[in-house]
Amino acid sequence: MSPTTETLTAERILEATEDVLRRHGPAKATVVDVARALGVSHGSVYRHFRTxxxxxxxxxxxxxxxxxxxxSAITADESRAPGTRLRDWLAxxxxxxxxxxxxxxxLFATYMVLTGETGEVVEEHLADLTGQLTRIIEAGVASGAFTAADPATTATAVFHATGRFHDPGYHRVWERPGAQEDFTALVDLLLRGLGRAS
Incomplete structure (x- = not known):
């Protein structure tokens, strides 16, 4: 089936947009480039995405x-103990x-630019991630594995404490020697801090 006879969906447009961004970068990629890659008019793209x-x-x-x-699959996996779930989630x-x-x-460099343009999307993503962490910490508190007076505040603190290992601004240090060991040491420290005092 040729691109022009295949049903144009939002998902196809997003796939094509990602390819165009990879080839041209965010500064040069245009809606016309996306439409051309799909074999449709740019008006067809605008029917799915207004701007x-x-x-x-x-x-x-x-x-x-x-x-x-x-x-989210790790968050929902209640077969794992909360401490294991937290460690696995952060890893x-x-x-x-x-x-x-x-x-x-x-493409990573492109998305670094795009996330700077789309603050609301990034804020929703961060809220989702800290929400997942909150659910894991709540499960730990309920099971007696963790202590946390306010799981949401604790989740935010854990997220910020581990920022060096997920904030894209630190991407240059992720492959340095010792990065994995530093990550493991930090998670060990966090889990000890969350553990219920005897």
Whole structure:
């Protein structure tokens, strides 16, 4: 089926937009480039996304949601003890961010620009992540594994404390020797701090 006869969906547009951004970068990529890649008019793209900014926000959300979806499976996995779940969640976040930066540096650089443009999308993503952490900490408190007077505040503190291992601004240090050991030491410290005093 040729691009022009295949049904145009928002998902196809977002896939094409990601490819165009990878090739041209955020400064040069246009809606016309996306339409050309799909074999449609730019008006067809605008029927799904009313503005270029809306398209860029949607593709940024899609990129961020990939990480959130992976982490939500860990959050929901009640077969893991809360301490294990917290350790696994933080490790998965670190690995996801490290993989994005290392496997596709051009696209990662593009998204660094786009996330700066789409503050609301980024804030929603951060709220989702701290919400997931809150649920893990609540489970730890309920089981007696953790102490936290306010799980939401504690979750925010854990998120900020581990920022060096997931904030894209630190991406250059993620592959340095000792980064994994530093991460493990920090998580060990956090888990000891959350542990119920005897």
């Amino acid at each position: 270029k900014a809306a398209l860029r926000a949607a593709v940024t959300k899609r990129w961020l949601d990939r990480t959130s979806e992976t982490l 998965a976040l670190f690995e996801a961010k490290r993989r994005k930066a290392g496997d596709d540096p051009e």
